[in-house]
Amino acid sequence: QILVDPRHRYTRALISAVPRLGSMADKDGPEKFPLVIYNAEVSQPEVSA
Structure with a gap:
């Protein structure tokens, strides 16, 4: 039932x-x-292409 009707x-x-x-x-x-890449100084992740 979990796979058929997950609630x-x-x-x-x-x-x-x-x-x-x-x-x-x-x-x-x-x-x-x-x-x-996580930059601890900025506390925001940076996404590189």
Whole structure:
């Protein structure tokens, strides 16, 4: 029942994060995530391309 009808928003988010079979069929490869560098002096993460 958890997988069929998840009620908690955290459970729904976890299930939606799972890649679907065939979802990358039209892609050349996996997408790359941006590198996130944490700067303690600024206390904000910096995203580099």
